[in-house]
Amino acid sequence: MTNFSELNISESTLRSVKRMGFEEATPIQEGTIRFAIEGRDVLGQAQTGTGKTAAFGIPLIEKIDPKNPNIQALVIAPTRELAIQVSEELYKIGYDKRVKLLSVYGGQEIGRQIRALKNRPQIIVGTPGRIIDHINRRTLKLEDVQTLVLDEADEMLNMGFIDDINAILENVPTERQTLLFSATMPPAIRKIAETFMRDPEIVKIKAKELTVDNIDQYFVKSAEREKFDVLSRLLNVHQPELAIIFGRTKRRVDELAQALSIRGYLAEGIHGDLSQAKRISVLRQFKENKIDILVATDVAARGLDISGVTHVYNFDIPQDPESYVHRIGRTGRAGKSGLAVTFVTPREMGYLRIVEETTKKRMTPLRPPTTDEALEGQQRLAVETLEGLIANNNLGDYRLFAAELLENHEAVDIVAAALRSLTKEPDDTPVTITEERPLPMRRERSNKRSNDRSRGGNRSFSGGGRRENTRSGDRRNNSRRDGARREGGRREGGQGRSRSPRRHED
Numbered sequence: 141m142t143n144f145s146e147l148n149i150s151e152s153t154l155r156s157v158k159r160m161g162f163e164e165a166t167p168i169q170e171g172t173i174r175f176a177i178e179g180r181d182v183l184g185q186a187q188t189g190t191g192k193t194a195a196f197g198i199p200l201i202e203k204i205d206p207k208n209p210n211i212q213a214l215v216i217a218p219t220r221e222l223a224i225q226v227s228e229e230l231y232k233i234g235y236d237k238r239v240k241l242l243s244v245y246g247g248q249e250i251g252r253q254i255r256a257l258k259n260r261p262q263i264i265v266g267t268p269g270r271i272i273d274h275i276n277r278r279t280l281k282l283e284d285v286q287t288l289v290l291d292e293a294d295e296m297l298n299m300g301f302i303d304d305i306n307a308i309l310e311n312v313p314t315e316r317q318t319l320l321f322s323a324t325m326p327p328a329i330r331k332i333a334e335t336f337m338r339d340p341e342i343v344k345i346k347a348k349e350l351t352v353d354n355i356d357q358y359f360v361k362s363a364e365r366e367k368f369d370v371l372s373r374l375l376n377v378h379q380p381e382l383a384i385i386f387g388r389t390k391r392r393v394d395e396l397a398q399a400l401s402i403r404g405y406l407a408e409g410i411h412g413d414l415s416q417a418k419r420i421s422v423l424r425q426f427k428e429n430k431i432d433i434l435v436a437t438d439v440a441a442r443g444l445d446i447s448g449v450t451h452v453y454n455f456d457i458p459q460d461p462e463s464y465v466h467r468i469g470r471t472g473r474a475g476k477s478g479l480a481v482t483f484v485t486p487r488e489m490g491y492l493r494i495v496e497e498t499t500k501k502r503m504t505p506l507r508p509p510t511t512d513e514a515l516e517g518q519q520r521l522a523v524e525t526l527e528g529l530i531a532n533n534n535l536g537d538y539r540l541f542a543a544e545l546l547e548n549h550e551a552v553d554i555v556a557a558a559l560r561s562l563t564k565e566p567d568d569t570p571v572t573i574t575e576e577r578p579l580p581m582r583r584e585r586s587n588k589r590s591n592d593r594s595r596g597g598n599r600s601f602s603g604g605g606r607r608e609n610t611r612s613g614d615r616r617n618n619s620r621r622d623g624a625r626r627e628g629g630r631r632e633g634g635q636g637r638s639r640s641p642r643r644h645e646d
């Protein structure tokens with residue numbers, strides 16, 4: 141590990157980095173900051189949660205001339221939440237230098253952004269659609285940009301943003317520095333590097349596996365219609381502090397969040413059809429631990445750094461291995477440990493193997509817990525709660541009632557009753573989870589598009605053991621983009637094959 145002071149960084153940035161609690165540079169920071177400060181183009185790949193934001197953020201802030209009021213750096217990210225997060229991190233790094241930043245993203249009132257742009261920010265962090273909008277309105281002038289960052293570049297490719305990026309770059313000087321970062325670099329990224337970069341320094345932090353080894357990875361083989369009950373039991377056994385559950389489609393996410401709430405979990409969903417205000421408020425509640433479970437499409441798979449996420453569940457196995465890497469990477473960040481469980485239906489086992497081949501890591505099979513084991517998990521939680529209350533030692537008046545109870549009952553019965561009242565017992569309130577069709581059978585990786593899976597199944601599963609019909613999954617695609625300017629037909633959450641573009645932004 142290298143000290144930041146050995147990396148040729150100014151005093152003001154060193155102070156900021158120290159204030160952020162960073163003591164030593166992570167390998168990707170050590171490997172890229174030097175080159176980037178020299179002005180080289182850099183393509184950086186390192187595992188999730190290993191500090192890639194500061195790896196581009198520090199040199200970017202270093203290069204800003206505080207006396208120049210023009211926009212000097214542009215950072216493009218695939219999702220709104222990530223754009224917000226990256227701008228927050230850059231703000232912290234540039235704090236001592238008093239660098240002026242602005243994030244621009246879809247779903248936020250454009251007038252407000254236009255007014256903020258008049259305040260002469262020096263760095264813009266944004267999502268492709270909204271950046272283009274501002275360019276077209278002539279409210280964003282990029283001719284002084286010297287540094288361009290593409291965070292999660294491969295995802296922007298997946299989402300079909302390549303045309304947008306091309307259009308943005310027509311407005312950015314060719315004489316510039318380009319930095320491109322992701323935990324995954326599928327072959328197509330090479331094209332981006334060739335098109336947008338000049339003799340880039342390629343920095344790959346070598347690791348045995350693509351995923352971080354402090355995430356324990358499991359899979360559960362389960363029939364589609366049994367998944368939800370297995371998930372509930374797993375949650376009862378694992379008792380995650382903070383968990384993210386990924387679903388394949390927006391409908392899936394809505395249904396899962398609702399079903400979990402019905403069964404007594406504190407869960408909320410997040411996906412691209414929600415208003416931006418709702419997306420932000422759900423994420424805030426999750427960060428503040430007001431909800432324990434975030435149910436999400438791939439909109440939350442990339443880059444989000446939420447401390448304390450202990451568990452990730454892939455309720456549906458992702459269609460492409462990169463998505464898997466990023467999803468599970470929401471846990472086990474910055475050296476912490478985490479646990480990931482991926483559900484796979486028997487027909488989808490081929491996908492599991494492809495994921496394992498890509499990550500170079502085998503997942504451990506997990507036997508679905510029995511109802512008794514799930515109950516035992518909850519009972520243990522009740523025991524812990526009681527022990528915590530005893531340790532707190534402020535039982536005051538309750539002691540009087542306890543003494544009264546003890547006069548009439550056996551101590552063990554009283555404690556058992558207290559435990560029972562604290563235990564969340566198995567709940568079979570019926571819930572509706574519409575079955576998804578399994579992914580098409582597949583044995584090896586190919587770049588061919590599959591059939592459109594976006595329609596989902598038209599069977600439904602009642603978790604209470606009842607089968608019933610609900611509306612079929614033929615919801616129209618109502619993904620929106622800024623000002624309804626964009627084409628429809630592209631769906632969120634990778635419902636097409638990984639190479640067919642999916643959009644979940646703007």
Ligand SMILES: Nc1ncnc2c1ncn2[C@@H]1O[C@H](COP(=O)(O)OP(=O)(O)OP(=O)(O)O)[C@@H](O)[C@H]1O
Nearest residue numbers: 162164165166188189190191192193323443445474
């Ligand atoms: N040098 C450092 N020392 C300690 N913590 C750090 C350091 N650099 C970054 N971090 C912290 O590590 C966490 C992960 O960083 P970051 O979000 O930049 O990871 P990432 O590599 O971009 O991950 P992803 O691939 O998921 O986008 C953040 O909370 C960040 O504040």
Ligand SMILES: [Mg+2]
Nearest residue numbers: 192193291443
């Ligand atoms: Mg990142």
